[in-house]
Amino acid sequence: MNEMTTTELGATTLPADGPLNLSRRGFLGAAAGALILGVNLPAGRARAQAAVPAIVPGTRVSAFLEIRPDSTVLFRSAFIEGGQGIFTAMAQIVGEELDVDPTHFVIECAPPGPDYLLTGGGRFTGGSMSVRMSYDAMRKLGASGRHMLLQAAATQLNVPISELTTEPGRVVHAASGQARPYGEIAEAAAALPVPTDVVLRKISDFRWIGKSVPRLDVRDKSTGKINYSIDQKVDGMLLAAVQHSPRLGGEPGALANEAEVKAMPGVHSIHRLPGAVAVLADSWWRARRAVETLQVTWSEPAAGTAHAMPADFSSEAHMEKLKAISEEGVAFETVGDAAAALGSAATVIEATYDAPYLVHGQLEPPSALVRWNEDGTLEMWIPNQAPDMFQGDAAKVAGIAPEKVIVHSQILGGFFGRHFLYPASNPYPQAILLSKAAGRPVKLIWSREEEFLRDTLRPMAAARFRAGLDASGLPVALSAVTIGEGPVGRLFGRQPDKVDGSTVEGIAGKVYAIPNRRVGQFHVDDPAMIGFWRSVGHSMNDFFYETFFDEMADAGKQDPFELRLSLLAESPRHRTLLQAVVDLSWGWKRGPFTADDGTVRARGIAMASPFATEVATIAEVSLRDGEIVVHDVWVAIDPGSIVNPAVIDSQVASAVALGLSSALLEQVVYVGGVPQARNYDGYPILPPERMPRVHVRIVESGAMPMGGIGEPGLPGVPPAVANAVAVLTGQRVRSLPMSKTVFKGLNG
C-alpha cells in the first residue's frame, strides 16, 4: 500500500484541541439520534441542495453516514453493488478512518444528488473506477466523522480533545477510564461543523484496508434474502410484459387478436408503446403469456429513424465489410515512423483479426418498478449504474422535473456494463408510460428473449496489423488499424476527425519498446445498438494485439515470453509482473508437453494494461475431441495498491470466466435484421465444466494512480488461450469465438 496524498498522523496522536480548519458550509442540521439526516433523503431535497454551489462531492459527512443508537453505521454508497464487492470496500475504507469495524456497516445505494458525483464530476459505477476515484475522499469522510465524534465526546466528558482517542465504535478517555459509544454521541456530533482538514491513519496502522474482510452481503446472498429490482413490490402494482418490434424502429400496427388476448386470465389492459406492445396483468406469467399471444403487425421504420435496424442486416456480411477495408484511418498513437520502418524491415508480416458482437448475459433480466405518487413525484426501483443520468432521463419521459423523480437503485444481479443509460435498452421508460396509463404502480420485467433482443451489444470489430522485424527477428515497426465503432463515441458523441479511444484501447498504450508504431482507427457505423461490456475495447483489442504479438515472435523465431521481457527492458514494473506470473505458474514452459494425466498441453502468455492496472496472464490448454480444454489460468495483477485481496481474487476469477466465455463460445449473429439467439440455448455461456483453475498473484507496486479491479482480469485471457492453442495445434486463431474453428492436433 503506497502512501496517499493526505497528511497522516498516528492513530493515537490527535491534533491539538480546538478546531482544525473548520468551514461553516460543512455545518448541517441534525436528525435526532443520528449523526445525520434521515434515511430517505427525498430526491427533491437532494436536488434543492444542488443549487447550493458550495457542495463538494464526497465531503458532507451527513450525506453519507448515519451512526445509529446501537453504534452501527448506515452508509450511503455513491456506487452500486453488483457482485464486485464495492459495498464492502466502502465499509473498509470509511470504517478504517471512522474507526468502525466494517462488519458493523449497513450499506445502501445513495439517491441521486450532488454529494455523490465522485466519478470525475459525474456519477456512475463502471470503468473499474469506484474505489480508485473515491478512495481519498472516502478516507477523509471517515476521518471527518471520527473527528466530529471526538469533539462531541470532549464536550460531554469535559476533557481536552487531545486526551481522547478511539477504539472501534467508541471514544475513549484513557486517563479517566471513561468511554462513549459512538451511538450515544452521534446526535451531538451531528450538530458540529464538518472539518475540512483532517489527518488520516497511518497506512502501517491499517486494520481493514488491505485485508480480506469478508463481504457484507454473502450470507444474505446465500439464503435468497437479497431483493433485486426484479423482486421489489409495492401495494396495488400490476405486472407488465412486453413484445418488442423484432427490428428496432418498427412500430406496432394492427393487433389481430386484441379481444382474444384481452379476455385471457388476469389481463388488465393492452398498450401500445414506442416500438413495443405491452400487457398489464395481475401476475407476470399471465402478462407474458398474453403479450406473446398478441399478433402484432410491425411497421417498417420511418425514414430517418435513429438506429433503425435494416431488414437485410447480416452480422457476417458486416464483418466481411469491416475486414475488406484497407484504409489507414485516423491516427491515434504515433511513435517514430512506422511506414518507413516497415519499408526497410527485413521481414514484414500481416494479419487481420476480428471479434463478434456479445450480449451482457447478466442473469437478472432487466425490470423496472414504477409508481406515481399523489404529490406528483415518480418513484422508480430500477437497476442502474448511474442514478443521476437515469433520473434525468426518466424526468424527460415522464414530463416532470428531475427533482420529482425518486430513484431507488437496486443491487444488481450482474451487470458487466448492462445498466448504463442506453437508448431503447432499458425498461423503465416503458414502465413510466404504462403506470401513467393504468393509474397504478407497474412492475415491468423483460423476458430473457426480449432482453436478448434489446440488450446493447459489445460492438464487433476488425483489426489489421503489419509488423516489421529486423534481421535478428526483433520487431522494429508495428502498424495497426481498428475498424468499427466504439461505445464512447456512440453514446457521448463522436468527432469525425478524432478517434474514440474505446475503439483502440489495448492496441494503443502498449508498453513494449517497439521503436516505430502507428495505431489508427477507421470508423464504420455499427447498425446495432452498442454499449459497454466488461473491459470495453480491451475485451477484444488485447486479444488482437497480444495474439499478433506471438505471430511476430514466431516470425522472428523468438520465444514469446523472452521477447516480451526484452521489450520491457526499460519498464521494471512490467518486467516484475511478467516474472510474477511465470513464477506463479512454476516457470515458463511453452510446450507442447505431456502432462501427468497423459494429455498434451501448451501454454500461452499475454499482457494487458487496462484501467490503470497492469496484468500478465498465462493459460494452459489441451484438446479433447477437437475442443479446447483450458486447465489453468495464472494471473498476476498490479493495481498499484489494494483494498481487499480476497475480493481481487474473486474479481479476477470472475473476469477469467467471462473472458474465457467470450473467447470460446460467445457470438451474437444477426440474419435479416434479427438476432438468431434469444436465450442461452442459442447463445451458450461458460458452463461449470469448462471453468479452469484460476491462480492469482497480487503485486502491489505502489504505482500511482491506483488502478481498477473489476475489469482488468479479463483482457489477457482470450490472447493467452489463443497463443497456447497456436502452440498446441499450429493453428492461429484470428477470429472469435474459437468454437467456430475446428482444431486438429495433438490428441485431437
Place this chain on the structure above:
Amino acid sequence: MELTINGSKHQVDIEADTPLLWVLRDELGMTGTKYGCGLAQCGACTVLVDGQATRSCVTPVESVAGTSIVTIEAIADDPVGQKVVEAWVSNQVPQCGYCQSGQVMAATALLKQSPQPTEEDIAGAMVNLCRCGTYNAIAAAVRQAAQA
C-alpha cells in the same frame, strides 16, 4: 389446488400449466427463487421437489400438487441446507448473488442424495450457470459442506 411448500399448505387458484416459479414469486410472494431464462438453461429457479433439484421455471404447477416443495426461504430449516449455507459463507461464494439461490438448492439436493459426493458427482449435479464465474468457489463449498 393445494401445494405443500416448506412444510406449509397453500391453496392456489391458477391455470394448471403455470410454471411453479411464477406461482412462488407472484402468487405466494416467495421471491428468493429467481427467474433467469425460463427455459431450464440456467438453473436460477432451482427448488427441491420431493428432495430432487427441479427447475421450477418449466415445471407446471399441477405436476407438483401432492409433493413436498422446498425453496431457499426454508434453507436454514434443513440441516443439510444449513451446512451448505455455512460453506457458501465460508468460501465467500456469491458475487452478484443472483444465481446463488439455485446453486444452494442444487448443492443441498446433491448432498441429501450423496453425502460424500465424488468429483464426478459434484460436476454432474452442479450444472447451474453463473455469469460471475463463481464455479470454483461453488465446487469448493460443496466439498467443504460434505466434510462438515
